[in-house]
Amino acid sequence: AQSVTQLGSHVSVSEGALVLLRCNYSSSVPPYLFWYVQYPNQGLQLLLKYTSAATLVKGINGFEAEFKKSETSFHLTKPSAHMSDAAEYFCAVRPPNFGNEKLTFGTGTRLTIIP
Amino acid sequence: DAGVTQSPTHLIKTRGQQVTLRCSPISGHKSVSWYQQVLGQGPQFIFQYYEKEERGRGNFPDRFSARQFPNYSSELNVNALLLGDSALYLCATQGGLTETQYFGPGTRLLVL
Numbered sequence: 001a002q003s004v005t006q007l008g009s010h011v012s013v014s015e016g017a018l019v020l021l022r023c024n025y026s027s028s029v030p031p032y033l034f035w036y037v038q039y040p041n042q043g044l045q046l047l048l049k050y051t052s053a054a055t056l057v058k059g060i061n062g063f064e065a066e067f068k069k070s071e072t073s074f075h076l077t078k079p080s081a082h083m084s085d086a087a088e089y090f091c092a093v094r095p096p097n098f099g100n101e102k103l104t105f106g107t108g109t110r111l112t113i114i115p
Numbered sequence: 116d117a118g119v120t121q122s123p124t125h126l127i128k129t130r131g132q133q134v135t136l137r138c139s140p141i142s143g144h145k146s147v148s149w150y151q152q153v154l155g156q157g158p159q160f161i162f163q164y165y166e167k168e169e170r171g172r173g174n175f176p177d178r179f180s181a182r183q184f185p186n187y188s189s190e191l192n193v194n195a196l197l198l199g200d201s202a203l204y205l206c207a208t209q210g211g212l213t214e215t216q217y218f219g220p221g222t223r224l225l226v227l
Contacts, residue, residue, distance in 0.1 A: 032214050043119075043205055044158070051214050090157050094214075096190040101146060101209055102171050103216060105157030 002027045002093045006106035014114045019063075019078040021109045022079065023091035026072065033074045034092040034103070035065055044090065050074060061085070086113045117141070119219035121206050122175075127225045128196050136191045136222045138206030146209040147169075147189040148216060149181060153202045164189055194203045 007022040025031060032051050036044040048059025055067040061084075065076045074091060088110050092103045120139045128134050140147055146165045150158035160173040164183035183189045187208075193200055203223050207216035 034215075036218075037222075041223075043220045049215060092157075092203055098212075099165070099170060101148065101163060101216060102160045102173070103148075103150075103158070103207075104160070107157050108155075110148070 002095065002104045004091050004093050004104055004106035006089075006091055006109050008109055009107065010110045010112065011111040012114055013081045015083055016080050016111050019076070019081045019085065019111065021076040021091075021099065021111065023065075023074045023106060024072055025074060025091075025093045027093060027095075029030060029095060031093045032096050033065075033067060034088045034094075035059065035063070035074075035076050036092060036105075038088040038090065038108075040087075044097075046088075047076070081113050083115065086111055090110050119206055119208050119217055121204075121219040121222050123222060124220065125225075126215075127227065128215070129227050130196055132196050133192065133194045134196060134224060136187045136193075136204050136206075136224075138191070138208070138219060140187050140189075140206075140208035141210065141217055144185060144208035144210035145187050145216075146216075147183055147187065148209070149189070149191045150205040151175075152200045152205060153195045153199075158205055161191070183194045196226045198226050200224065210213065 003026045035047040050067045058064045091106045148163040149161040152158040162181040163171040168182045178194045203221045206219045
């Protein structure tokens with residue numbers, strides 16, 4: 001079974017400061033990992049994904065994440081926060097094999113940007 | 116290209132009623148998955164369908180059922196609604212060799 005733990009249900013950062021959202025996973029096989037963002041009253045939008053290629057993954061809106069197998073982590077970062085980054089962020093994991101695309105999500109981190 | 120579409124956007128039902136939610140995939144996507152997102156939590160996997168066959172089922176009671184049509188659209192049915200079924204129901208579709216699921220805007224269900 002796979003699982004995801006997101007440390008910190010709420011994170012607040014000042015505009016222009018570093019954003020760091022933490023995600024740790026558990027998986028018996030090398031997983032695929034994803035970060036999604038959800039704005040109020042909307043669905044989920046893919047920020048970035050790791051699928052066993054480069055361990056440092058760049059996504060949309062200036063976000064990036066690094067896959068660290070030794071730490072079973074896939075933390076999301078952005079060098080400089082913008083007011084528009086305020087949203088809920090979800091880390092998700094799934095097996096790498098075709099035919100089993102079930103995503104297992106973490107409980108989410110609500111990011112607040114302080115002006 | 117149009118993204119994943121879901122209907123209706125909002126729905127209010129009473130306990131014991133039945134509801135049908137609909138999802139149209141991105142053109143060319145043959146895999147459809149359904150997720151339930153209760154307020155304040157992450158989405159939980161309900162079903163996956165591929166080429167009209169059920170490929171996976173989450174830990175949900177038999178009151179939940181789904182199907183996929185020849186045009187790859189899908190319906191999620193929930194019978195005998197309970198208050199706890201109130202949630203945002205998300206549809207996600209995936210196509211070809213991509214590893215990514217693309218989500219629709221969801222249907223918000225309120226059970227009174």
